[in-house]
Amino acid sequence: MPLVKAVTASMAGEKPRPSQYGGGNDEREQTLNQLLSEMDGFDSSKGIIILGATNRPEVLDKALLRPGRFDRRIIVEKPDLKGRVDVLRVHSHDVLMDETVDLEEIALATSGAVGADLANMVNEAAIMAVKDGRQVVSQKDLFEAVEVVLAGKEKKDRILGQEEKEIVSYHEIGHALVATLLKNTEPVQKITIVPRTMGALGYVMQVPEEEKYLMKKGELISEITTLLGGRAAEEISFDDVTTGASNDIEKATSIARSMVTQYGMSAKFGLMGLETIQNRYLDGRAVLNCGEETESQIDGEVMKILDHCYEEAKKIIREHQEVLKKLAAHLIEKETITGKEFVEIFENETGIKLKKKDAEGKIIEEPAQETETETPAAEIDAEDSVTVEENE
Numbered sequence: 001m002p003l004v005k006a007v008t009a010s011m012a013g014e015k016p017r018p019s020q021y022g023g024g025n026d027e028r029e030q031t032l033n034q035l036l037s038e039m040d041g042f043d044s045s046k047g048i049i050i051l052g053a054t055n056r057p058e059v060l061d062k063a064l065l066r067p068g069r070f071d072r073r074i075i076v077e078k079p080d081l082k083g084r085v086d087v088l089r090v091h092s093h094d095v096l097m098d099e100t101v102d103l104e105e106i107a108l109a110t111s112g113a114v115g116a117d118l119a120n121m122v123n124e125a126a127i128m129a130v131k132d133g134r135q136v137v138s139q140k141d142l143f144e145a146v147e148v149v150l151a152g153k154e155k156k157d158r159i160l161g162q163e164e165k166e167i168v169s170y171h172e173i174g175h176a177l178v179a180t181l182l183k184n185t186e187p188v189q190k191i192t193i194v195p196r197t198m199g200a201l202g203y204v205m206q207v208p209e210e211e212k213y214l215m216k217k218g219e220l221i222s223e224i225t226t227l228l229g230g231r232a233a234e235e236i237s238f239d240d241v242t243t244g245a246s247n248d249i250e251k252a253t254s255i256a257r258s259m260v261t262q263y264g265m266s267a268k269f270g271l272m273g274l275e276t277i278q279n280r281y282l283d284g285r286a287v288l289n290c291g292e293e294t295e296s297q298i299d300g301e302v303m304k305i306l307d308h309c310y311e312e313a314k315k316i317i318r319e320h321q322e323v324l325k326k327l328a329a330h331l332i333e334k335e336t337i338t339g340k341e342f343v344e345i346f347e348n349e350t351g352i353k354l355k356k357k358d359a360e361g362k363i364i365e366e367p368a369q370e371t372e373t374e375t376p377a378a379e380i381d382a383e384d385s386v387t388v389e390e391n392e
Contacts, residue, residue, distance in 0.1 A: 004048075004049045004051060006051045006052075006053070007035070007050060007051065007052040007053075008052070008053060008054075032061060032063075032064075035064075036063055036064070036069070039068075039069050040068070040069075050069075050070070052064075052070050057073070078112060078113070078114055079113075079114070079115065079118075080211065081104075081107050081108065081111075081211040084107035084110055084113065084118060085103050085104050085107045087115050087118045087119070088103045088106060088107060088118055088121075088122065089103060091118060091119045091122040091123075092122050092137075095122060095125075095126050095137055096135055096136040096137065097136055097137045097138075098136045098137070098138050098139075100138050100139040100140070101137065101138065101139050101142065102139060105139070105207070106121070106139075106142050106143070106146065108207055108208055108209070108210070108211065109143070109146055109189075109205075109207045109208075110146055111208070111211060113149075117149055120145075120149055121142065121145040121146055121148075121149050122137075122142075122145070123145075124144075124145035124148050124149065125137045125141040125142045125144070125145040126141075128141045128144060128145065129141050143189075143190075147196075147205065151196040151198050151200050151203060152196040152197030152198030152199075152200070153196065153197045154194050154195070154196060154197075155194075155195045155196060155197050156194065156195075158195040160193075160195070160201065164201075165193060165332055166328070166332060167234060167238065167242055167244065168193045168201050168202045168244065169193050169202070169328040169329075169331045169332045170233045170234060170237045170238070170324065170328045171202065171230035171231075171233055171234055171242075171244055171245070172191050172192070172193060172202045172203065172204050172230065172331065173191065173233065173324055173327045173328045173331060174229040174230045174231075174232055174233025174234070174313075174317055174324070175204045175226060175227075175229045175230045175233075175248075176188045176191050176204050176229075176327070176342055177229065177233075177316060177317065177320055177323070177324060177327070177346075178225055178226045178228075178229030178232070178313050178316050178317070179204070179206060179226045179229070180342075180346065180354070181316050181320070182222045182225060182226065182316075183218070183222065184216065184218050184219040184221075184222040184223075185206070185219075185222050185223070185226055186206035186207060186208045186209070187206060187207065187209065187339060188204060188205070188206055188339045188342055189205050189206060189207045189338070189339040190204070190205040190336065190337070190338055190339060191203075191204050191205075191331060191336070191337050191339075191342060192205075192335065192336040192337075193331060193332070193335055193336075194335050194336060201244065217259070217263075217265050220255055220259055220263075220265070221305075221308075221309060223255060224252045224255050224256060224305065224306065224309040225309040225310075225312050225313050225316075226313075227248040227249075227251050227252040227255075228245075228248060228249075228252055228306070228309055228310045228313045229313045229316070229317070230244070230245055230248055231245035231248060231249070231310070231313075232310060232313035232314040232316075232317045233317050233324060235314065236314060236317045236318060236321070237317075237321075237324065237325075237328075252306060252309070253302065253306065256302045256305040256306055256309075257275075257286075257298070257302050258275075259305060260274070260298055260301045260302055260305070261273075261274040261275035261286070261288070261298060262274075262275050262277075262286075266301050268297065268301055269297075269298075269301070273289065274288060274289055274290050274294070274298060275287065275288055275289065276289055320350070322349060323345070323346055323349040323350050326345055326349050327342065327345055327346070330345060
């Protein structure tokens with residue numbers, strides 16, 4: 001009968017042995033040497049299989065990876081859309097669900113989630129149904145569970161003052177307005193100003209209509225502009241800004257920097273690869289492959305992208321200040337509004353009809369010509385420049 005032996009990274013001595021004579025960690029080296037000796041002693045006809053698991057393969061001792069030892073690598077990535085649907089089906093097998101449940105829609109909203117996250121979401125949804133006195137889980141429960149896992153639970157005991165509540169409302173509606181009026185953006189499904197335990201005072205939930213593996217330049221520009229929409233709404237509405245956009249600014253800067261250093265989307269640097277990602281298995285940090293002078297120029301290119309997108313966001317907000325006020329007032333009153341409510345108020349106030357996809361408010365934007373806000377990528381290059389928000 002075949003025997004399978006699993007070895008973790010710590011058991012395998014997850015660190016190369018020092019090349020110099022003497023020194024080093026004697027216990028670790030003894031463990032590694034013993035493992036190598038045992039692996040070399042197996043008879044290939046005995047039906048023994050050795051499996052190892054690590055998220056840092058680049059630091060394993062090279063002796064472990066030689067032919068006859070761990071010579072076959074299987075990379076286990078985060079599940080794709082189909083994988084997430086399958087994982088959700090497995091974990092929801094013993095959970096009663098009503099006819100509203102659409103696991104594919106939940107999978108679309110959970111891009112980047114691993115199996116443990118998805119299992120936790122199903123469990124949270126079941127707990128919510130029980131607390132509500134129901135025996136079956138609904139789609140609403142599952143979406144709320146997604147928010148719990150990604151943003152934390154509602155922290156209703158954190159009561160915002162009236163001024164802060166108003167600022168957060170304008171901030172979140174700013175995100176939603178910019179996302180709605182730009183092309184290449186995901187539909188708005190929910191807007192809330194109920195604080196969450198992970199620190200968010202409010203956020204806009206957008207759900208993609210399909211899973212993407214590639215991002216176009218225009219989509220990246222639109223994403224940055226949407227991230228800066230909250231800050232733009234604060235500045236224009238209150239003639240002042242707050243610390244609430246810190247997370248948005250961090251995300252926007254990261255995208256803009258990647259455009260310049262990794263994606264070859266800079267007119268100044270062209271197709272030069274200026275940055276290398278180390279330790280991709282652990283979402284490692286980026287390391288620049290250039291000198292200080294070039295690094296300073298990179299900062300300038302990143303700033304040009306951010307400035308362009310911020311001006312675009314402010315332009316959208318200025319052109320829609322009246323509907324911004326109406327939507328913000330509605331959000332202050334309700335604290336949470338759906339994408340459907342957002343669309344209805346927007347259409348009534350502006351007269352711009354947005355093509356609805358479903359009752360949840362998922363939309364495909366069809367603006368009138370005067371509200372077209374996307375700037376062609378070529379225009380971003382004209383001056384020799386380059387070419388998931390929450391309010392903390």
